[in-house]
Amino acid sequence: MRGSLRFALVALLMAAPAAASLTLNDSWVVVQQALAAKDKAAITESVRELKAAAQEVDARRLTPYAQALVAWAKTHPGSTGDAALVQARQLDPWLASASFMQTKVDWARGSYLKAARHYVRGWVSVFRDVLTRRRILVSTGPWLLLSLGAALLVGLILQGLRFIPHVGHDAFEVGQLLFSRPNAFVFAVVVLLLPLFGGLGPVWLAGWLFALSLPYVTPARRLASVVLWVLLVAVVPSLELWQAVGVRRMPIMERAVVMLEERQVDLTALQEFADLEPHLDRSEAYHLVLGALLCLHSDNLSARIEFQRAAIIAEKDPRPLVFLGNLAYRDGNFPEAIQDYSAALEVDSAYTLAYYDLSFAYDQAYRFREADEMRGRARRLGSDELLRKMGRSGSAMVVDPPIGREQVAQIAREVPPQEWGAAGLGSAGLEPVRWLFKPFPLSLLATGLIGFVLYPIRKHWLWTARSCTRCGKIFCRKCKSATESDAYCSQCISVFLKRDVVAIDAQATKLDQIRRWERTSTIARRGLAIVIPGGGLVFSGQWASGMVYAFVAALSVLGLLVWLPGFVREIEPEMALLPLQIVFIAALALAWVGSLVRAWNRW
């Protein structure tokens, strides 16, 4: 499309139709005839001539023609389709869809090595082409962001959960300073579940517990917690920004209406409208509107292709055929124009405009009797409005089917805007994940800031609870009687450090307690490791490596469920997704098994 637009620009600047472009156009008609006849030798020969014609204007990548051949090959499987595909790669060696189609053909035939080579070439083409490269790179943004968000969320929730006993203990001790013992317990519960008492949701609770956990972690991890918090708060605004940048394409439809209604030439808008082609390819109205816009910019070559596509999509619509007839008529090719108008009338014998335009073509071909007959039919069939319009155009000039606001609105009905509105990329698959992160910025910002304010107060005037490294019991400065060790609770100090003064049955009870504690924590760690890749590691304190596993797992899952079907499929519809799906499933399995093994044996 880009190349043909450059032609249009050159043609406009020179204010003279390029003679060579006629040759290109004529050559393409020959290719189409060969395709219609399903003649392999003729296809090869006609494409060779088309390439020769292209060389004269130094056109190297005949992308629209190659795309048309690929589309034809898709609907015509078999040896002629294969021949068309080979010729498509002749016309544009770097057309990704041609390579990907060839991959499917080779694979079905059992030539796996060839298939692999074409697949790699397809990917190289995707990154070689400025447009698809940009689309692929833009699409990785939300994928990476959401994967990162998921991994960070795992870290946030698990850290909050892990220190519930510590927070509860400290709140209980504070409560005992203020109230009676039972009321102190109620106070601790209220402190832990404060957001829920305030009528706020689970995300607020997760953020609150995370914020309260800050005093209990090591300084390094506290710094990491702050970084995690900042990143997680930024995930949603980043996504919003990404979408806002993407949605900027929306007004292009309005601009298309203005161009059509005011017959205004606008090459930038035309380019932008044409760039939507991969996403709107199945919309007949889009091809009609784009064709009309290209006519407006005197790029008849590209317009012709758009009308041909529209005619293929909507076989019952006479309008694209009338447009094709008008293009031929204006080129002075009256026999072809008569053919096109007649084809339009075969599709819809009540389409008045076709009779009207056909009458002019007959006039030009000196078939006056038939011309009069067609004019008569147009008059009998035509609505008053159309006849007035015909009368107004006055001179012996063919009239185009009306294309305007109605057809532009039709595009959105044929392909929902969410499929092309966001950066020209689908975002439908993103919705559930976006919904999950929606309450994040406000709740995390608020709870995090409260946590940061509380932290120095608690550090300075209060105490922080610890858990006994031996039995898991929570203790703090206030409730601990023995001072021989910082890491052990009072009971463990008397049992293990002052062995002689403790009764045997008290020792046995303590050992029982330790075994129970070890069993419970092992079950929790392994259970988490099974449910969430990396979860067991994060829970047992290997925060960084656990988060890496969680990130790889999230990347794989979102890649499989969102990125591949929602974005890659849209950007390159012909691409086989299986190889990438296998890669993602393997990555997910590796992340899961690797983190599970490590968490299981507590490496």
Ligand SMILES: [Zn+2]
């Ligand atoms: Zn202990």
Ligand SMILES: [Zn+2]
């Ligand atoms: Zn205490």
